[in-house]
Amino acid sequence: MGTRIKLDVIAAAAHVSTPTVSKVLNGRPDVAPRTRRHIENVLKELGYTHRPPRPRRVGLIDLIFNDLSPWSTAIVRGAEEASLAARTRLAVSVIPDEAAVERWLSSVDRSRTDGVVLVTADLSPSHRERLAELQAPIVLVDPVTDPVADLPSIGAGNWAGAAAATDHLIALGHRRIATITGRLTALCSHQRLDGYRAALARAGLPIDPALIAEGDFAYESAHASAIAMLRLPDPPTAIFAACDQQAMGVYEAARRLGLRIPDDLSVVGFDDIPTAAWMSPPLTTVRQPLAEMAALAVRTVLSPHPTPSHRRTELPTELVIRASTVPPRRA
Template sequence: MSSSNATQVTSTRPAQRDAGTARRVRLSDIARDLGVSTATISKVVNDRTDVAEDTRRRVKDALAAAGYRKPNAGQTTDSAPLIDVIFERLDNVWGLEVMIGVEQEVRERRLGVVITESGDRGGSPAAWLDAVIARNPLGAIIVTSDLSEADTERLAAHGIPIVLLDPSGDPNPSAASIRADNWSGGLTATRHLITLGHRKIGIITGPMDMMCSRARLDGYRAAIEEANIPFDPSLCIEGEFKMASGLECAKQLLDRPDQPTAIFACNDLMAMGVYEAARVLRLRIPEDLSVVGFDDVQTAALMGPPLTTVHQPIREMSVEAVRMLLAMREGRHRPGGTIIPTSFIVRGSTAAPGAE
């Protein structure tokens, strides 16, 4: 595999030079001005053929008008027949569902997959980013995380497109991203419990610096307000999308004289923790406590009782991420986000309050 060739665009106009050093130009600025993606700018700079002729001409005209040039012209590289999938941590069944979807799609296209753990959100991406660039894949799928503008540009400069799958933040509108309709999922889950007769409904959110967590909480609040139930912030506890977190948060919610009759856990792993808390406290599900999850991972239907949950089409989202990535390589995908609808799966973990 040949090594990647970094692309920088520099100004040749004397008025924009500082002590003889060419000024580095932001690919995103040019892309924004022209209304195209940063990856498209990079393709033109790298003389790639998969760009519409009209777009290529507009990009070249803009670069020429600005007096920009590409250093090390003439050096080209071929991408490896690989797709990189970058997780913060691959330690749960949600990640397994993602990989099942990715593998399903790449197998049909005879492509390889490389899985990388980037570490906790907020950490430095340098190590894994260097590795991705060295592999020079067809593209990268960034799972439940975000990239800084500088890191996005760095990948784009090497002609490596990216798709954000379930991004943690609010990505640039021009970024390629796929997410589930988290707000509607939270609304539907809470409405279900209200329809059953529950009025004191606890919620265990994910980390509140993640947009999916905020959206699911907003859906919960919308359903509560729709039913004219006073919002009680003490019934809202921030979790970490892990089983142990669900256990500890559920104990807090249930260790009160006016304990909730239902808990909406904002992912299935935390719902498993709620089940364990109920077992420890000798509460029966659903007779004493109704539980709703979110994701519908494989194990949700196998819990005792089977878990009522919001079905997030994780595999379908992963398949679409691969297709979107390859469409970007071919210049067929317009930048922007895609929101996939959720559905609601009623199983045995919910019932009317005090049902026997």
């Protein structure tokens, strides 16, 4: 009887029917998003706290990118393998701007989902609130900024990978080592830059601002930065690029200036996309466990005992040494 009275009170305060309140309290999906938000606000005002049961699975996981890049294939492959193992379908969406985010949120409100894996996401507070209304687990893969406290995230050991790449060049005898970063609005770019700096500092080598260029993970910007660096009076003998696409830009810059890789310039990338092994010469790079990161994210959202929300999981990277790095002709 007490529960019935409480439902009536909530329904009266929200100006909705008692069955509608019951649906919200029990996590039923057949309530309009705006109505659900209104009732939940009334519940808060009345001091009524509840934890609705997780809705029954619908057999669908959403994998969301804000952009597609050469390493997206590995992410999709890893997520698909984990989804197939769980007998769950995978829906892949690309939402590059605010309007696309709103369209996707509206569509998923209607269709429901068992979990959302967000790749390289930079979520606004309003979008985090909207995602929370889905009442489905959410995991971030390689978040752009420091992950928010209430969402688990999965990434790679960016700092360690960059330090290993720089250590490798130092061990070969390079002393003028440049780097082309990714966008410095991205968390991974700061981590890789910090790893590069730490390796130089450990070796007692100076950190020359002229040998640090900010890129944007793209071929074109890396090509322009490499041209400028290689035309310096005292140019670098090695360049660490923050991704393999940027390393391709460095290759072309060296070719245009009549330099040979690795004889005149050693190059290291990051990611180990498939084309890295096909470049001429094959590229030394840091392998990110992209497929493993995506598979872990899918298993996390489907787990009956999800990863604690405050936890960030980092998988180790691996330096893959190929033919683009050799000792310098000049130290």
